[in-house]
Amino acid sequence: MTSAAIPTLMARGLVKRYGRVVAIDSADFDLMPGEILGVIGDNGAGKSSLIRALSGALRPDAGEIRLDGELVSFASPIEARQAGIETVYQTLALSPALSISDNMFLGREIRSSGLLGKLFHQLDRKAMADIARKKLSELGLLTIQNIQQPVETLSGGQRQGVAVARAAAFGSKVIILDEPTAALGVKESRKVLDLVLKVRARGVPIVLISHNMPHVFEVADRIHIHRLGKRATVIKPRDVSMADAVAIMTGALAPMTA
Amino acid sequence: MADKFDGLPGYSGEAALSDTDAPHARFDIDNVGPLGRVQRFLHAFPTMVPLIVLALSVVGFGLFAGSKFFSPYNMSLIVQQVSIIGVLAVAQSLIILTAGIDLSVAATMVLSSVIAGHLAVRLGINAPVSLLISFACGTAIGFLNGFLVTRIRLPPFIATLGTWNVFYALNLYVSGAQSIRGAEIDAAAPMLKFFGENFSLFGTQISYGSLLLVLVFGILWYALTKTAWGRHVYAVGDDREAAELAGIRTDRVLISVYAVAGLICAIAGWSAIGRVGAVSPTSFFEGNLQSITAVVIGGISLFGGRGSILGPLIGALIVGVFQSGLRIAGVDVLWQLFAIGWLIIIAVSVDQWIRRISA
Ligand SMILES: Nc1ncnc2c1ncn2[C@@H]1O[C@H](COP(=O)(O)OP(=O)(O)OP(=O)(O)O)[C@@H](O)[C@H]1O
Numbered sequence: 001m002t003s004a005a006i007p008t009l010m011a012r013g014l015v016k017r018y019g020r021v022v023a024i025d026s027a028d029f030d031l032m033p034g035e036i037l038g039v040i041g042d043n044g045a046g047k048s049s050l051i052r053a054l055s056g057a058l059r060p061d062a063g064e065i066r067l068d069g070e071l072v073s074f075a076s077p078i079e080a081r082q083a084g085i086e087t088v089y090q091t092l093a094l095s096p097a098l099s100i101s102d103n104m105f106l107g108r109e110i111r112s113s114g115l116l117g118k119l120f121h122q123l124d125r126k127a128m129a130d131i132a133r134k135k136l137s138e139l140g141l142l143t144i145q146n147i148q149q150p151v152e153t154l155s156g157g158q159r160q161g162v163a164v165a166r167a168a169a170f171g172s173k174v175i176i177l178d179e180p181t182a183a184l185g186v187k188e189s190r191k192v193l194d195l196v197l198k199v200r201a202r203g204v205p206i207v208l209i210s211h212n213m214p215h216v217f218e219v220a221d222r223i224h225i226h227r228l229g230k231r232a233t234v235i236k237p238r239d240v241s242m243a244d245a246v247a248i249m250t251g252a253l254a255p256m257t258a
Numbered sequence: 259m260a261d262k263f264d265g266l267p268g269y270s271g272e273a274a275l276s277d278t279d280a281p282h283a284r285f286d287i288d289n290v291g292p293l294g295r296v297q298r299f300l301h302a303f304p305t306m307v308p309l310i311v312l313a314l315s316v317v318g319f320g321l322f323a324g325s326k327f328f329s330p331y332n333m334s335l336i337v338q339q340v341s342i343i344g345v346l347a348v349a350q351s352l353i354i355l356t357a358g359i360d361l362s363v364a365a366t367m368v369l370s371s372v373i374a375g376h377l378a379v380r381l382g383i384n385a386p387v388s389l390l391i392s393f394a395c396g397t398a399i400g401f402l403n404g405f406l407v408t409r410i411r412l413p414p415f416i417a418t419l420g421t422w423n424v425f426y427a428l429n430l431y432v433s434g435a436q437s438i439r440g441a442e443i444d445a446a447a448p449m450l451k452f453f454g455e456n457f458s459l460f461g462t463q464i465s466y467g468s469l470l471l472v473l474v475f476g477i478l479w480y481a482l483t484k485t486a487w488g489r490h491v492y493a494v495g496d497d498r499e500a501a502e503l504a505g506i507r508t509d510r511v512l513i514s515v516y517a518v519a520g521l522i523c524a525i526a527g528w529s530a531i532g533r534v535g536a537v538s539p540t541s542f543f544e545g546n547l548q549s550i551t552a553v554v555i556g557g558i559s560l561f562g563g564r565g566s567i568l569g570p571l572i573g574a575l576i577v578g579v580f581q582s583g584l585r586i587a588g589v590d591v592l593w594q595l596f597a598i599g600w601l602i603i604i605a606v607s608v609d610q611w612i613r614r615i616s617a
């Protein structure tokens with residue numbers, strides 16, 4: 001990561017107000033090509049709001065976002081997705097009554113190749129189920145017996161696994177994970193972290209928001225510390241101790257210049 | 259802030275917790291009682307409840323009201339009698355699947371039939387063209403409902419309460435509150451009464467309107483279960499915010515749903531001309547509530563996102579069976595209302611009970 005490289009995803013001066021609450025207060029953001037960027041910050045620091053702005057789920061009041069150096073403005077999550085940014089939101093954004101496979105392909109369904117597909121838009125259920133099964137087993141989530149079972153019958157951790165698998169399967173430029181391991185057990189968290197490393201090996205940069213310091217320090221190349229709606233600093237996990245990072249996050253320690 | 263510092267060692271504690279959770283969950287699954295099993299089964303197959311009710315009521319009235327009820331002729335008559343409300347119930351189901359409600363279905367249907375009749379009979383425009391214009395009007399009304407719900411962000415109840423009144427008034431204006439009699443239609447545009455015609459088959463009297471009912475259900479069943487659009491309708495009704503984040507243009511889906519519902523109402527309007535034998539601007543005044551009744555008895559959740567489109571077909575048939583059975587048994591009309599009232603209450607109670615499984 002030379003200083004000359006263009007960030008894959010960059011934001012400058014983002015602002016978002018909810019009435020009196022300033023959720024994003026002139027925040028900057030840089031995700032470099034091929035890196036895992038950890039994002040840490042207190043509850044309510046504005047991490048999710050920042051991510052929602054980057055992924056088109058929220059329209060910032062001010063500021064600019066650049067993807068590969070090009071100015072972008074996403075009016076909706078679909079536009080961000082079409083640009084190759086795939087996001088796992090903290091709320092997961094799954095439809096409880098739909099099946100695992102339907103959820104994974106929501107909004108990008110595969111049609112049958114035959115006449116029924118062309119003329120009558122028939123879905124290719126089998127192809128979708130096969131891919132979904134493959135993606136989930138890559139994540140080690142095939143304890144799920146039936147790919148057609150509704151998501152509401154899954155445990156919280158399994159749901160999170162489905163959401164992560166969906167993002168990992170389709171993200172081509174950037175993958176953003178907002179607390180992807182919050183509801184997961186030790187084994188499942190491990191799987192998600194391994195998946196994150198695998199995706200990076202594919203060359204796709206990842207934003208990983210987490211309250212779990214050991215996880216962040218283990219996999220992140222750089223860590224963006226968010227405080228009071230803006231970026232306090234960016235650190236390298238090698239250079240700063242976990243305790244100091246937490247101190248910066250909570251304001252107990254002034255951030256060193258990045 | 260203490261939370262943050264807990265984050266370091268605390269996580270393993272949380273993880274251990276979720277590990278012990280897993281066997282717990284399995285424990286629960288293995289130990290559901292017989293009632294729990296029924297609940298699970300109904301959750302997986304929500305159409306079973308109305309199907310069982312339909313079977314029981316057919317058998318019950320067969321025993322109670324005798325062979326007069328149980329004849330093929332009477333069975334086909336029941337289908338004819340519910341053919342209009344059944345088609346309206348398809349439109350209503352679409353809206354209710356998106357967690358909305360449409361109070362304007364009957365007004366849309368009647369206005370469409372009045373427009374078709376006015377154009378074809380009074381103005382002498384060729385019948386297919388008149389019908390196409392009436393379909394366009396129905397679709398436009400649906401589109402307006404969808405626009406009000408998505409862009410103006412009105413609750414569906416309010417939006418369609420408004421359009422119901424507006425279009426019912428327009429219907430009275432266009433028709434001058436006058437019916438167009440069957441003889442006039444026969445002379446000018448017999449095609450308008452097409453769906454009222456019957457043919458006999460094995461002792462039954464099947465009307466083209468009954469076939470239309472089956473056809474409309476079949477097409478919507480296909481669209482809802484076999485196409486991406488259908489998945490999106492369910493996703494929007496289930497959790498609109500999640501659907502939006504998952505990359506669905508929920509506004510477009512909703513507008514398309516309202517527009518399709520409007521078109522279906524207009525088609526019901528054509529069928530209604532045949533069924534009534536005239537164009538009547540004051541017919542089917544209770545169509546809204548009857549369509550909602552069929553949908554609810556059919557097991558589609560008023561909270562959206564759940565239920566099969568085949569449920570309302572069965573729901574409409576159940577209502578028809580009750581009406582026919584009680585009439586043939588010589589029971590006063592008021593008891594029909596009484597029975598259907600209880601059916602609604604029981605149907606929604608069962609729905610609530612089934613939904614509790616996911617909590
Ligand atoms: N839709 C909204 N309406 C009003 N205020 C909001 C909204 N969304 C977020 N906020 C406010 O913006 C601030 C930042 O919230 P955000 O969810 O981005 O924090 P976070 O860093 O992701 O927190 P957590 O770690 O708990 O997930 C909070 O004060 C929150 O109350």
Ligand SMILES: [Mg+2]
Nearest residue numbers: 047048049090
């Ligand atoms: Mg958050």
